[in-house]
Amino acid sequence: MYVTIVDIANALGLSTSTVSRALSGDSKNVSRETEKMVLEAAERMGYVRNELAVNLRKSRTMTVGVLVPELSTDFYNNFIAQIQPELQNLGYRIIVALSNEDERRERSNIGLLSDFRVDGILLSCCSNTANTDILSDLIRKKFPLVCFDRTIKGLGCSCVRSDDYKAAFFLMEHLIYSGRRHIAHFAGPGHIRNSEDRLHAYVNTLSKHGIPYDPALIVQHGLNPSDGAEEINFLLDQGITVDAVFCFNEMQAIGAADALQKRGFRIPEDVSVASMYGTTVSTLVKPAITSVEKPVEKMAKEAARIIVSRIENPDAPVEDVVIPSQMYIRESSDIVFKSV
Amino acid sequence: MYVTIVDIANALGLSTSTVSRALSGDSKNVSRETEKMVLEAAERMGYVRNELAVNLRKSRTMTVGVLVPELSTDFYNNFIAQIQPELQNLGYRIIVALSNEDERRERSNIGLLSDFRVDGILLSCCSNTANTDILSDLIRKKFPLVCFDRTIKGLGCSCVRSDDYKAAFFLMEHLIYSGRRHIAHFAGPGHIRNSEDRLHAYVNTLSKHGIPYDPALIVQHGLNPSDGAEEINFLLDQGITVDAVFCFNEMQAIGAADALQKRGFRIPEDVSVASMYGTTVSTLVKPAITSVEKPVEKMAKEAARIIVSRIENPDAPVEDVVIPSQMYIRESSDIVFKSV
DNA sequence: CCAATTCCCGCAAACGTTCCCGAAAGTATT
DNA sequence: AATACTTTCGGGAACGTTTGCGGGAATTGG
Numbered sequence: 001m002y003v004t005i006v007d008i009a010n011a012l013g014l015s016t017s018t019v020s021r022a023l024s025g026d027s028k029n030v031s032r033e034t035e036k037m038v039l040e041a042a043e044r045m046g047y048v049r050n051e052l053a054v055n056l057r058k059s060r061t062m063t064v065g066v067l068v069p070e071l072s073t074d075f076y077n078n079f080i081a082q083i084q085p086e087l088q089n090l091g092y093r094i095i096v097a098l099s100n101e102d103e104r105r106e107r108s109n110i111g112l113l114s115d116f117r118v119d120g121i122l123l124s125c126c127s128n129t130a131n132t133d134i135l136s137d138l139i140r141k142k143f144p145l146v147c148f149d150r151t152i153k154g155l156g157c158s159c160v161r162s163d164d165y166k167a168a169f170f171l172m173e174h175l176i177y178s179g180r181r182h183i184a185h186f187a188g189p190g191h192i193r194n195s196e197d198r199l200h201a202y203v204n205t206l207s208k209h210g211i212p213y214d215p216a217l218i219v220q221h222g223l224n225p226s227d228g229a230e231e232i233n234f235l236l237d238q239g240i241t242v243d244a245v246f247c248f249n250e251m252q253a254i255g256a257a258d259a260l261q262k263r264g265f266r267i268p269e270d271v272s273v274a275s276m277y278g279t280t281v282s283t284l285v286k287p288a289i290t291s292v293e294k295p296v297e298k299m300a301k302e303a304a305r306i307i308v309s310r311i312e313n314p315d316a317p318v319e320d321v322v323i324p325s326q327m328y329i330r331e332s333s334d335i336v337f338k339s340v
Numbered sequence: 341m342y343v344t345i346v347d348i349a350n351a352l353g354l355s356t357s358t359v360s361r362a363l364s365g366d367s368k369n370v371s372r373e374t375e376k377m378v379l380e381a382a383e384r385m386g387y388v389r390n391e392l393a394v395n396l397r398k399s400r401t402m403t404v405g406v407l408v409p410e411l412s413t414d415f416y417n418n419f420i421a422q423i424q425p426e427l428q429n430l431g432y433r434i435i436v437a438l439s440n441e442d443e444r445r446e447r448s449n450i451g452l453l454s455d456f457r458v459d460g461i462l463l464s465c466c467s468n469t470a471n472t473d474i475l476s477d478l479i480r481k482k483f484p485l486v487c488f489d490r491t492i493k494g495l496g497c498s499c500v501r502s503d504d505y506k507a508a509f510f511l512m513e514h515l516i517y518s519g520r521r522h523i524a525h526f527a528g529p530g531h532i533r534n535s536e537d538r539l540h541a542y543v544n545t546l547s548k549h550g551i552p553y554d555p556a557l558i559v560q561h562g563l564n565p566s567d568g569a570e571e572i573n574f575l576l577d578q579g580i581t582v583d584a585v586f587c588f589n590e591m592q593a594i595g596a597a598d599a600l601q602k603r604g605f606r607i608p609e610d611v612s613v614a615s616m617y618g619t620t621v622s623t624l625v626k627p628a629i630t631s632v633e634k635p636v637e638k639m640a641k642e643a644a645r646i647i648v649s650r651i652e653n654p655d656a657p658v659e660d661v662v663i664p665s666q667m668y669i670r671e672s673s674d675i676v677f678k679s680v
Numbered sequence: 681c682c683a684a685t686t687c688c689c690g691c692a693a694a695c696g697t698t699c700c701c702g703a704a705a706g707t708a709t710t
Numbered sequence: 711a712a713t714a715c716t717t718t719c720g721g722g723a724a725c726g727t728t729t730g731c732g733g734g735a736a737t738t739g740g
Contacts, residue, residue, distance in 0.1 A: 001399075004696055015720045020698060031718060051455045052401070053696035056392045056725050059341075071417035081411060081438060093452060096436040098421060112433060115391045225624065254624050284565065284594055286626040344726055355690045360728060371688060393726035396695050 003045045012041055023049065055117065063093050064144075064307055065113035069101045069126035074279035075149070075294055076124070082300035083122070090308050092119070101126045110134055120144030120307045125152060125192070144310035148303045149294075150192050158310065158319045160302045164194050164276070167292040167325040168201030171274050172246060174290070174327065176209050178335040180244035180272055183211075186231050186256070187220040188248035195248065198276060202246060216240060223248065228255030236263065244333070247275040250282050253289045257332060272333035277325075287331035298323050343385045352381055363389065395457070403433050404484075404647055405453035409441045409466035414619035415489065415634055416464070422640035423462070430648050432459070441466045450474055460484030460647045465492060467529040484650035488643045489634075490532050498650065498659045500642045504534050504616070507632040507665040508541030511614050512586060514630070514667065516549050518675045520584035520612055523551075526571050526596070527560040528588035535588065538616060542586060556580060563588065568595030576603065584673070587615040590622050593629045597672060612673035617665075627671035638663050 005019045012019070014034065021030045022038035030038075041047075055061045064087060068076045084094050097113060099106035106126050113121055121138070123145060132155055138145050139157050147159040175183055185202045188195035199218070206213050217240070219231045228247060232255075235242055245260075247253040253275035257267055265271050267287050275282070278291025302321050309316045345359045352359070354374065361370045362378035370378075381387075395401045404427060408416045424434050437453060439446035446466050453461055461478070463485060472495055478485050479497050487499040515523055525542045528535035539558070546553050557580070559571045568587060572595075575582055585600075587593040593615035597607055605611050607627050615622070618631025642661050649656045 002696095006696075016697080017699080017721080018719055020696095021719090024698085029718070034718080048451075048454060050396075050457065050696050052392055052396045052457055053725090054698075056390075056396050056695090056727090057697045057699085059725070061392070071411060071421060072414065074412065077411035077417055081440065084438065093456075096420075098424065100421065100425075111388075114388060116433075117390065117392055281621055281624065284621065285624055342726095346726075356727080357691080357729075358689055360726095361689090364728085366729095369688070374688080390726055393695090394728080396697090396725090397727050397729090399695065 002050065003047050004050070005047070008038060008041050008045060008047060011045070012037060014038070023047075059117070061117050061119055062091060063095055063116070063118045064120045064122060064311070065097060065116070065118040066094050066122045067097050067099065067106065067109055067113065068124050069099050069106075069150070071096075071098055074281070075277065075296060078296045079148070079300050079303075082297050083304055086300055086304040087308070090304060092308065092311075099126045107134060110138075114138075114143075120146070120311045122303055122307055123147050124150045126150075142314040144307060144314065146303060146307050146310065148299060150194060152191075153193050153196075156318060158306050160299050160306060160319075160321045160323065161193075162277075162294045162299065162325050163322045164197035165201045167327070168198040168246075168276060169205055170327050171276065171290075171292055172202060172205035173209075174329065175244045175246065175272055175274060175333065176205065176211065178272065178333065181211055182217070182241045183244040183246055184217045184219065184232070184235055184240075184242045186228060186245065186247045186252045187218055188223070190220070198248065217242070223251060225251050225255030225258070228252030228257075229259035230255075232256040232259050233263075242271060244272040244274070247273070250275045250278045250289060250291060253278075253291070253332070254281070254285055257285075257287065257289065268331065268333050268335050272335065274333050278328070282328075282330065290328065290330045290333040292325040292327045294325055295323050342390065343387050344390070345387070348378060348381050348385060348387060351385070352377060354378070363387075399457070401457050401459055402431060403435055403456070403458045404460045404462060404651070405437060405456070405458040406434050406462045407437050407439065407446065407449055407453065408464050409439050409446075409490070411436075411438055414621070415617065415636060418636045419488070419640050419643075422637050423644055426640055426644040427648070430644060432648065432651075439466045447474060450478075454478075454483075460486070460651045462643055462647055463487050464490045465532070466490075467532060482654040484647060484654065486643060486647050486650065488639060490534060493533055496658060498646050500639050500646060500659075500661045500663065501533070502617075502634045502639065502665050503662045504537035505541045507667070508538040508586075508616060509545055510667050511616065511630075511632055512542060512545035513549075514669065515584045515586065515612055515614060515673065516545065516551070518612065518673065521551055522554075522557070522581045523584040523586055524557045524559065524572070524575055524580075524582045526568060526585065526587045526592045527558055528563070530560070538588065557582070563591060565591050565595030565598070568592030568597075569599035570595075572596040572599050573603075582611060584612040584614070587613070590615045590618045590629060590631060593618075593631070593672070594621070594625055597625075597627065597629065608671065608673050608675050612675065614673050618668070622668075622670065630668065630670045630673040632665040632667045634665055635663050 005016050009016045009019045018030060019038050022035045066080060071077050080096060087094055097109040099109055103126055132152055135155055145157050147157055149161055151159040151161050187199055203213055219234060221227045221231050245256050253273050257273045260267060260271050267273055274290040276292055277294050278289055282289040282291050306319055345356050349356045349359045358370060359378050362375040406420060411417050420436060427434055437449040439449055443466055472492055475495055485497050487497055489501055491499040491501050527539055543553055559574060561567045561571050585596050593613050597613045600607060600611050607613055614630040616632055617634050618629055622629040622631050646659055
């Protein structure tokens with residue numbers, strides 16, 4: 001079906017070695033003329049090189065697997081869109097696998113990727129990844145693994161993440177400076193580092209500004225708009241006073257804002273809403289949601305750099321790069337603007 | 341680095357053939373005991389089978405390439421999320437490549453996928469795909485290729501798409517039945533079938549209802565919110581009367597709605613806005629945008645079925661399945677509701 | 681007890697490359 | 711003119727697996 005270097009060699013009366021060398025541009029081991037001849041024949045005969053055989057021989061695939069929990073968030077598909085050309089420039093292709101926030105599928109995907117002999121894996125674990133045995137196994141074997149965005153504590157692998165703590169801190173200070181005292185926090189899934197960082201920031205910012213910390217204001221439920229609505233209603237139904245909501249993600253914030261408006265609250269006059277890591281959706285919605293944005297391009301660049309450095313040198317030092325985010329104050333919390 | 345069947349064979353004093361057979365469950369050529377022995381040894385020694393070698397030997401990769409123009413739209417990432425388990429059930433894995441709406445990258449990605457010897461390609465071409473020579477080449481070679489969503493006319497390959505014509509038709513009738521006569525159309529990129537179908541539906545629905553067709557009401561610009569805003573402003577600045585906007589996509593519609601409101605128009609009282617193929621964003625925005633929704637799961641199911649049928653039988657008949665969509669009337673055009 | 685099956689298993693070739701090694705010829709150095 | 715080096719090429723093993731073929735041992739039937 002396909003034409004191989006053997007066919008070319010036969011057609012030209014050369015050996016496969018020479019053809020192989022000509023094709024891979026090993027110019028100092030093959031004469032100008034034969035090289036040209038081979039290249040032309042290859043073109044004419046419609047040769048496409050079989051990467052399978054190359055990889056088998058070289059035991060490298062020049063491929064990195066990107067394993068993400070989902071693709072529906074802007075962050076992940078932007079990240080993938082950014083990292084692909086980045087790695088392509090470095091000579092690597094990517095293969096994307098997704099776990100749909102299901103730990104079992106995450107495990108099976110890791111198996112799939114290593115079956116495929118990818119040279120490295122870029123991982124953002126799913127929200128309920130509990131047992132990290134396969135991961136530590138990979139790391140022990142010095143397999144190039146780098147975590148991004150959602151990282152796991154105590155796993156001795158390189159990771160690139162945004163500075164959740166600082167971002168959450170600034171967001172909280174913004175709310176506090178605009179006069180809010182009863183700030184609810186809709187938390188994220190328990191064990192991933194991001195949730196913890198944000199929660200710590202929440203607590204610490206309150207204490208820094210001498211605002212009493214009330215555990216009842218922290219709700220942990222889900223990540224969708226409907227969850228956000230439920231969470232705010234849960235608080236209000238108990239008669240708890242809330243003048244600001246600090247959400248784990250954009251979707252929660254949108255749902256909460258909607259529910260608040262339905263109950264007659266004005267945003268931001270009565271209640272401010274802010275969220276971590278908004279995307280374009282935050283700007284399209286009314287009111288537009290105040291949020292911090294993750295520096296996707298930078299994260300992709302760093303992740304690409306680190307993974308190939310690990311691939312090319314398994315003993316490269318473990319890196320933990322954190323990349324600062326940018327806050328965008330929008331209508332949902334822009335009290336100063338409104339009061340002017 | 342990795343343990344192979346040779347290692348297992350040596351450790352057990354067997355031949356590689358036997359080990360291979362035991363591992364691949366060829367139970368009638370290997371005794372119960374040896375099979376058990378091999379399986380245990382494999383487990384114990386941490387054997388993972390090298391798919392590269394398998395594929396080289398079998399000249400199959402059990403992989404289908406999914407080539408999409410982008411990942412940021414809900415449709416594409418949903419499609420991928422849906423098709424992955426679908427194909428996994430059929431024994432295939434997927435590798436995702438994206439062209440970023442760039443024809444050159446599309447071409448190079450097709451090269452990449454065929455280098456990789458994927459068994460088939462699922463393609464949604466990018467908006468400016470002009471020369472289809474490589475595609476017809478693939479088809480001529482009986483390479484399993486199926487187009488989805490964005491299809492190209494005259495290419496003799498199987499495709500699965502939604503019924504753009506009918507969907508656009510119903511959307512238009514909905515606008516007309518609610519009393520609209522000056523309906524603008526924000527068109528899509530020229531040569532892809534979808535744009536054409538929608539435009540035809542636009543024209544035909546008007547004529548069916550005896551509404552004069554005014555070319556000035558058709559604008560073709562871009563696909564983003566800002567484009568939608570520009571397009572509506574372009575019309576209004578000329579003094580053209582518009583009482584409804586029929587958009588190619590959701591983002592245009594959101595931008596247009598926003599621009600209309602900024603100019604003091606009420607939606608839907610003064611102007612209705614409707615769009616093809618909205619996603620959850622359409623429901624989050626205010627006003628929520630009336631749209632038709634693509635049946636992603638069904639499309640993914642069909643695409644999976646067709647591609648493997650072609651892989652397993654290259655002479656399978658060419659199929660062109662169209663899948664009906666569902667209209668959701670939302671605030672942006674819900675005049676009946678408002679007037680009651 | 682012999683012939684015909686059946687059951688296991690090993691041998692070796694094959695998939696399409698790459699790359700080490702050596703051969704032959706030419707070129708430069710002494 | 712002998713030596714050393716360079717250039718160009720072919721031979722052949724190797725990557726890890728599958729699989730057709732053949733053969734010896736065990737089982738069966740008469």
